[in-house]
Amino acid sequence: MEHFNVLRTSLNSKARAGEIKTSHGVVPTPCFMPVGSQATVKTLTPDDLEQLGVRMILSNTYHLYLRPGIDIIHNFGGLHKFMGWSRPILTDSGGFQIFSLAPLRELNDKGVLFRSHIDGSQHLFTPELAIRYQEKLGSDIIMVLDECPSHDAPKERIEQAMARTHAWAMRCRNAFHSNNQFLYGIVQGGLFPDLREQSVRFLTSLDFSGYAIGGLSLGETKVQMYEIISFTTEMLPDDKPRYLMGVGSPEDIVESVIRGVDIFDCVLPTRIARHGSLFSWQGRVNIRNAKFKKSAEPVIPGCTCYTCRNFTAAYLHHLFNAGELLAFRLATVHNLFFMESLMGKIRETIIAGDFTEFARDFLASYNPTDEETRINQKQKWLAKYNNRD
Amino acid sequence: MEHFNVLRTSLNSKARAGEIKTSHGVVPTPCFMPVGSQATVKTLTPDDLEQLGVRMILSNTYHLYLRPGIDIIHNFGGLHKFMGWSRPILTDSGGFQIFSLAPLRELNDKGVLFRSHIDGSQHLFTPELAIRYQEKLGSDIIMVLDECPSHDAPKERIEQAMARTHAWAMRCRNAFHSNNQFLYGIVQGGLFPDLREQSVRFLTSLDFSGYAIGGLSLGETKVQMYEIISFTTEMLPDDKPRYLMGVGSPEDIVESVIRGVDIFDCVLPTRIARHGSLFSWQGRVNIRNAKFKKSAEPVIPGCTCYTCRNFTAAYLHHLFNAGELLAFRLATVHNLFFMESLMGKIRETIIAGDFTEFARDFLASYNPTDEETRINQKQKWLAKYNNRD
Numbered sequence: 001m002e003h004f005n006v007l008r009t010s011l012n013s014k015a016r017a018g019e020i021k022t023s024h025g026v027v028p029t030p031c032f033m034p035v036g037s038q039a040t041v042k043t044l045t046p047d048d049l050e051q052l053g054v055r056m057i058l059s060n061t062y063h064l065y066l067r068p069g070i071d072i073i074h075n076f077g078g079l080h081k082f083m084g085w086s087r088p089i090l091t092d093s094g095g096f097q098i099f100s101l102a103p104l105r106e107l108n109d110k111g112v113l114f115r116s117h118i119d120g121s122q123h124l125f126t127p128e129l130a131i132r133y134q135e136k137l138g139s140d141i142i143m144v145l146d147e148c149p150s151h152d153a154p155k156e157r158i159e160q161a162m163a164r165t166h167a168w169a170m171r172c173r174n175a176f177h178s179n180n181q182f183l184y185g186i187v188q189g190g191l192f193p194d195l196r197e198q199s200v201r202f203l204t205s206l207d208f209s210g211y212a213i214g215g216l217s218l219g220e221t222k223v224q225m226y227e228i229i230s231f232t233t234e235m236l237p238d239d240k241p242r243y244l245m246g247v248g249s250p251e252d253i254v255e256s257v258i259r260g261v262d263i264f265d266c267v268l269p270t271r272i273a274r275h276g277s278l279f280s281w282q283g284r285v286n287i288r289n290a291k292f293k294k295s296a297e298p299v300i301p302g303c304t305c306y307t308c309r310n311f312t313a314a315y316l317h318h319l320f321n322a323g324e325l326l327a328f329r330l331a332t333v334h335n336l337f338f339m340e341s342l343m344g345k346i347r348e349t350i351i352a353g354d355f356t357e358f359a360r361d362f363l364a365s366y367n368p369t370d371e372e373t374r375i376n377q378k379q380k381w382l383a384k385y386n387n388r389d
Numbered sequence: 390m391e392h393f394n395v396l397r398t399s400l401n402s403k404a405r406a407g408e409i410k411t412s413h414g415v416v417p418t419p420c421f422m423p424v425g426s427q428a429t430v431k432t433l434t435p436d437d438l439e440q441l442g443v444r445m446i447l448s449n450t451y452h453l454y455l456r457p458g459i460d461i462i463h464n465f466g467g468l469h470k471f472m473g474w475s476r477p478i479l480t481d482s483g484g485f486q487i488f489s490l491a492p493l494r495e496l497n498d499k500g501v502l503f504r505s506h507i508d509g510s511q512h513l514f515t516p517e518l519a520i521r522y523q524e525k526l527g528s529d530i531i532m533v534l535d536e537c538p539s540h541d542a543p544k545e546r547i548e549q550a551m552a553r554t555h556a557w558a559m560r561c562r563n564a565f566h567s568n569n570q571f572l573y574g575i576v577q578g579g580l581f582p583d584l585r586e587q588s589v590r591f592l593t594s595l596d597f598s599g600y601a602i603g604g605l606s607l608g609e610t611k612v613q614m615y616e617i618i619s620f621t622t623e624m625l626p627d628d629k630p631r632y633l634m635g636v637g638s639p640e641d642i643v644e645s646v647i648r649g650v651d652i653f654d655c656v657l658p659t660r661i662a663r664h665g666s667l668f669s670w671q672g673r674v675n676i677r678n679a680k681f682k683k684s685a686e687p688v689i690p691g692c693t694c695y696t697c698r699n700f701t702a703a704y705l706h707h708l709f710n711a712g713e714l715l716a717f718r719l720a721t722v723h724n725l726f727f728m729e730s731l732m733g734k735i736r737e738t739i740i741a742g743d744f745t746e747f748a749r750d751f752l753a754s755y756n757p758t759d760e761e762t763r764i765n766q767k768q769k770w771l772a773k774y775n776n777r778d
Binding site: 042045047068072076083293294296310311312314315317319321322324325328330 | 427428429431432433434435436452456457461464465471472473682683685699700701703704706707708710711713714715717718719
């Protein structure tokens with residue numbers, strides 16, 4: 001099966017509109033995957049996700065391995081059947097989670113020994129097991145096992161981790177035998193262009209179905225991140241999808257599409273929703289703010305999502321204020337609807353040929369800083385101003 | 390507007406099928422109201438409730454007064470508009486909540502002074518205010534302010550509270566002027582038949598649109614509760630609806646319908662759902678039980694609710710085990726679907742004339758004890774057995 005097809009490339013940027021084909025359906029790109037690490041996108045049913053227009057979700061081998069266990073899902077006929085989601089699923093190998101969540105890791109030639117963040121029990125992941133687990137899960141796109149060092153580790157450490165990631169990538173490639181799944185490699189190399197270049201060369205020599213850019217959005221500046229993305233996508237083959245792992249925010253997605261990225265995932269839209277932070281085309285709004293207490297408007301006037309069509313800002317403010325569970329669900333619906341709208345606009349303008357204008361206008365009007373952060377910054381600034389002599 | 394209409398009375402019990410008419414629609418009785426104290430039935434949207442067949446919900450003046458405030462809701466055109474629910478709403482006056490939730494109460498001739506359980510601020514509720522607040526909320530059925538003493542208080546205390554409830558009921562009656570709402574009185578008197586009789590006599594002399602039985606299901610035995618219900622409904626007028634407040638469980642509802650009760654509310658179905666306890670026609674099942682870990686069946690085989698039609702017991706078990714928010718929603722959907730099915734069966738068999746048989750069969754097959762309680766009891770019994778010499 002042909003996996004990826006570029007339909008149109010932007011004239012004055014690297015943005016492209018395409019289609020990813022899987023045995024569970026076609027995914028138009030650029031696309032954003034909501035995160036369902038534990039076989040559920042928090043608060044929503046699969047029906048809700050379909051109604052929101054979500055085409056592909058991300059799930060996670062590490063989480064599913066620990067709970068409920070790979071074999072339980074396998075015995076149900078795979079992750080799609082287990083969670084009741086019939087559209088494509090991409091699973092991460094669990095590499096990132098082992099390095100970010102699990103305490104007491106031990107790396108050796110075989111793989112990585114780690115303790116569960118849930119009960120402290122000890123487990124071994126090898127490249128071969130990461131592939132076998134993902135084959136058992138039956139996800140449509142699966143990822144190689146990679147080592148993710150801290151973004152500010154010294155270069156030797158980043159280089160060592162990259163070398164291990166390459167060795168593991170080769171072992172994953174050899175262990176992979178499924179014919180209805182697609183395996184993606186993960187480019188590492190931190191913020192070092194020479195390492196990123198080595199990583200792209202090595203991985204493309206293994207001919208994966210797609211290439212992910214790992215190790216970004218971990219604390220480096222946005223300028224650093226955008227530079228590495230530009231540099232890396234420049235070297236990646238045009239006929240394979242490019243997946244920027246763990247990104248992102250609306251502004252990072254637009255900046256990365258400009259630089260040629262096709263696939264995104266991030267907990268941000270769903271996580272900040274549960275903290276009351278809602279997307280608008282001008283930036284984020286925090287519904288907990290007292291100014292919404294009496295607002296008879298929808299949270300985002302003009303928004304046509306289920307939440308904004310049916311409820312006022314005052315009602316949503318009340319639900320958050322009262323700690324009601326429905327708050328999390330309604331806010332999640334709004335933010336994922338916004339992400340789908342954003343991705344729709346991006347695809348539409350790439351195909352129509354005016355993506356660059358859309359991106360420029362969007363980035364000019366969208367204030368990526370959270371309303372509360374802006375207020376805090378203003379207060380800090382005022383405090384500083386008041387304290388000077 | 391005529392408020393209540395009895396369609397059919399059971400031949401060999403006091404059960405009756407009827408209709409309550411309100412300006413937001415007709416409610417077939419016997420009916421069960423899910424509880425939405427804070428203007429939301431936890432985890433569900435109004436659409437979900439409609440799809441479940443819910444015809445009337447309960448909300449609470451005490452909670453809404455504290456958060457978001459009565460005037461905020463009033464300025465939105467009332468509670469229906471504020472929460473997006475177009476079917477009937479019954480609000481409790483807040484009496485019970487003041488006496489069960491609020492610390493530092495002070496009763497005087499005027500009303501009851503209490504501190505908010507949220508922020509400790511001091512507030513006064515009077516019978517007149519309780520009516521004015523409920524008129525502002527625009528709920529279809531509103532309740533008088535009552536005093537609810539502990540069920541095991543001495544008789545003099547119960548009698549004193551009843552006398553105050555009567556005085557307040559009269560003041561509520563006089564303060565009530567709305568012509569699209571219906572005001573119900575609340576019979577008190579604890580477990581004392583002579584007090585209950587006095588209470589019925591006094592309240593019926595004020596000619597309310599319906600009569601609630603308060604002060605039950607607070608720790609007394611089921612036998613005591615059923616006796617008081619039988620005794621009280623016997624004296625209440627046949628042409629007015631009878632509302633048993635805070636009840637109940639499936640078995641208590643069936644037992645109370647036999648004794649002539651028309652309306653119920655209880656947090657039980659939604660609260661135990663969030664703890665993983667799901668109703669079946671044989672009793673409660675706890676989905677957290679390890680035996681569901683690999684079950685490819687729905688939680689309750691044969692159940693046609695959204696949850697059981699779409700998800701396996703193993704998936705629901707996983708969601709609870711992983712602490713996922715979707716668990717609470719799916720379990721709530723199941724339990725409210727069960728309650729609607731139970732009420733549907735009750736109405737259907739009263740009208741068909743075989744309710745007594747249905748009630749007998751239901752009570753014979755339904756084990757009201759939670760599965761986990763049964764297991765604990767068995768273990769206690771075994772421990773006792775093993776310890777004897």
